[in-house]
Amino acid sequence: MANEPTRPSAPDGTTAQYRSHATPSDSGTLRLVAAFVAGAPFAGLVAAVEVAVVTAALGVPLSAAPVAVGLVAFAVYAADHVADAEGDIGSTPVRARIALRYADQLMVAAAVSYGLAVALAAGAGPAALALVLVPGAVWIGYATDWLPAAGDLVAPLGEVSVPRLKDVFLLNSAAVALAWAVAVVAAPLAFAGVPVDSAGAPAVALLFAYVFARSFVDVEVPNVRDVAADAARGVATLPVVYGVSGTRRALLAVDAVAAGLLAATAATGAASTPALAALGVGLAVSVTVTALADRLGGAALGVAPDCSYLVAGAVLLAIGW
């Protein structure tokens, strides 16, 4: 989701953050705070808004689901930023520097955040508990060496090596998108104790597919900015494999599919029309961001895809939800 932009290099080859003596301290502090807020806290906020919008779309009572999923998002992204801080130095130096310097504090915050989310979910019942565990479980398979280690255990001779999910082309983004689709769509139902049938199974399935497609786009768009760093680390992403133009076309196609899914959801009549309209506005923002992927600066590209949900949330509030 949110990513910190790469600072432009100076003519002498240094980057801005390494020339802090030339920068007023207050602006440096401000930049650090901005980088921190644009990191895991922003991801948490976006996730909470996503769940709230989907809650409205499904017409289920508001519950603790947005808070719980927001806390999980914060925890997972904070842990991810800490785990990959050294590798992120090239693409998101300020965020990586924060993650390196405050690794322990960030991990304590992430751990407490996840603990709180699990407690909220446990209070809502077994289904909600299972749901909040999904993103954490996916992250463990996605970013840690647990899968390769397990693979080595199964095949100790090294004939078959299991890579990190994060390093597998397309599957990496799909796994993240799937985890968020499960959490975002199922959490409102589970936390409110509403069965899928009551909410309308077709509408739930279509919204799930929509969030999955949108999350996939949101994950891949920032990769346009990270193409050099990912290529250097051997991580296969759409921009690394198909280039920026190919990526833009592919993601626009996915957005088009998302639009179709949104229309189909509306056709079921089970979803809230204002919420679907708000999601439509958000989708339009997403399409714009995707179209401008190679023109937007690093800062904008880091947060713009996720801003589509914030726009959707704002629209929903504006039209009186």
Added chain:
Amino acid sequence: MAALSPLSVALLVAVTVGLAAAILAWRERPEPGATWLAVLLTGQVWWATFLVFELEATTLPAKALWYDVQWVGVVAIPVGWLFFALAYTGYDRYVTPFSVALVSVIPVATVAVAAAGDPGDLLAVDRVVRETAVGTFLDVVPGPLYYVIAGYTYLLGAVGSVPLIQLIRDDARPFRGQSAALLVGTAAPWAGNLAHLSGAVPIPGLDPTPLAFAVSGVAYLLALSRFRLLTLAPAPRRRARQLVFEQLHDPVFVVGTEGLLVDLNECAAETFGIDRRDAIGEPAATVVPKYDAIRELDGTDADKPRPIPIVGRDGQRPYEATVRDVVDDHDRTTARVITFHDVGAYLGQQQRLNVLNRVFRHDVRTETNLIQGYAEQLRSDPTDERALSIIEESAGRMLELSERTRTAGELFDPTEESETAPLTDAVDEAVAEARAVAPDARIEVGQVAPVPVPVVLEVVLGNLCTNAVRHNDADAPWMRIDAAVADGWVEVTVADDGPGIDPAEYDVLDRGTETPLRHGSGIGLWIVKWGVDHLGGRISFDEREPTGTVVTVCVPVDRSETPGAGPDGEPPDPHLDDPAPSDESGSLGPPPNAGR
């Protein structure tokens, strides 16, 4: 779902804190104990979480289901605690797949019984739903297995607490803090469970143990953050101390109060050729070299170590022994640690300085005075051939002294790598030197085994042979050299029919020090002694009938050569492959006692 009961809210606080601590503990892998602490905390979270479900369920079957699920967490806690404590405090050798499987038998059986629906009412004889002021509980009447797993849990908890309690008295403040926090974190649920089992809790069916997990979580979080639990674990200290003991370059023995050997380090085993497995438990007198002499080093003597000549694997070396008492917390002596310090190099250096000092102070000065005196005589009578001859002889002796001093220096040059040569070559070289000194001498060479020996032996034999013929006043001096190999030792004898060596020379060599009144007549015998000492060997002198001397030198065979082929491609001496006896002389047999 309806509003949560206050009890559930309290449990969810425990879940929050416990899960946060579990994640932080898991992150510290592979630090000692991290994984097991995460298991322990996850067990607590599991128990508390499913207790919430049990509390919030409205029917008896639903409550019973969640009650049974809780067993997974209940049994994981003591197992996690035990192995965490062992790994964290450095007893990780007890944390093996086998021990984990063994300890897990009863917990796994308990979970299996719960999963099977508690056949035979092993876990619960009866289950009743009770309405109370603080919530709806499942009141369980325990079955026999319940008491078994409860007792087993207490047992594992107590065993795991032992090494942590030891840390409370540790000198290091962080470890005291860590262990205190951990013990508090463990004691809180225990207290809750004891209250439940003893019926002290006024609300029927309420087991406050999971509620106390909130205290545990806070304590563990405090230990993790404030006292740097896991990032500053005491586990390596036991290993490090053991490593220092094992890798110490001095031989060390630990002898119990009953005089039995408790332990010895690798250096002791290697130096004295001792099999550790056989030696431990044996009387120290049969294993520790010169134990009878060392055991007398009590009280004040212990502070004044003295050199003790001991035959080690590489021959006879002088060691200094120090004895230290091992005292327990009640000031009782539980064992004695005997440490041997190899002082051969130090004593040898001191000895060489003494001799060289004497050579310069006495021998050189005498010769110089002689030269000066006869030079004066030549000045008054330039035709005095005798004076000229004496000056030449004196200068020759000084030159020879100078050469021998240089040889002595080279013997102990630490930059020189130890070279080996066949014994036959060493003998031939020594004989050639003797022939050069006394061309008329009758020199016999007996049987010489073709084993590899250090080249230092060549210097030793060269000095012995030249001394044998040089200091022989017979018209045709006789000398014989023999060399035999036995039990890994080379025994070379040099016999002559000369006037014999003055006993005062032996005396000085034996004492190892010279005084202005008691000193040797040259440096040749010292070179022989130093060379033999350097090789870890032994030298002895015998008188011959009717006249003459037999000098016997015993040195270890050089075994740095590749086994399987002797020098010059000849097969090695069969003695080299003989199994070495296990006594104080190490992997070699004792040097043949040539007597005196």
